[in-house]
Amino acid sequence: MLIRTEAPADILTIDRLVRETFETEAEAQLVMSLRENSHLTLSLVACTDEGEVIGHCLFSPVMLNGDDFNWQGLAPLCVKKEFEKQGIAQSLVTEGLETLAELGYPVSVVLGDPAYYHRFGFEPANKYDIKCKWEVPEGAFMIKACSPEFLEDKTGLIEYCPEFELL
Template sequence: MLIRTEAPADILAVDRLLKSAFDTEAEANLVMKLRENGRRSLSLVASTDEGEVVGYLLFSPVTLNGEDFNWQGLAPLAVKEEFRGQGIAAQLIEEGFASLFELGYPACVVLGDPAYYSRFGFVSAEQHNMHCKWEVPAGAFQVKTLAEDEFSGRSGLVEYSSEFDTL
């Protein structure tokens, strides 16, 4: 399995993957809008030795109380159904964190299953007095620091870019 930065030649394969991995086309449409509007900070693909794209991960900017601290939101994350359970999503996430850190992005947020994302160091945003604008189950909105003390003295509303409002 090769984890690499998404290339322009991957766009159609990623679109097909997202449409097959989710119940609706909302995530695929979101990714297209984020690309078109220049809101994609980092996107990674997982491909087989034959070059088939079987996994995808995107990071896009988020703000805290309207201020840009270079934080990133992880969404979406998808793995082709027949390749699930092989650790591909975990590889994408770990490679993504390493790349974000190297690029100088100090924190990441995610809206997802706490049992899954806590394995990667995410904690409930509530622990840092942070929240998102959507009503979500307790613990589902989570944060992770990539740089030491990034959350020190910070709290409030974390907002994704406006493209997420259409989900």
């Protein structure tokens, strides 16, 4: 398996994968809108040895109280059904977080299953008095910093790109 950044030739394949993976077309529309509006920071694909795209992970900018600290939001993450539970999503997230850190993006947030995302070092964001605008289950909105100093004196509301309002 190969993890790499998306290429222009992958766009339609990613769109098809996201449409097949999620129950509605909202996530596919989100990915396309983020790409079209240049709100896509990092888009990774997982490929088989034959080159078939079987997974996708996207990061886009988020703001804290309207301020841009180069923080990123992870969403969406998907793997082709027949390749699930083989560590592909984990590889995508790990590679994404490592790449973002290397590029100087200090903090990532995610809305998802705490039991899953905890393995990557995500913690409940409410521990830092940081929240998202949506009503979510306790602990489902999480944050991960490259280093604790990036969270010092930071509290408030995380705002995603406007494209997320379509969800």
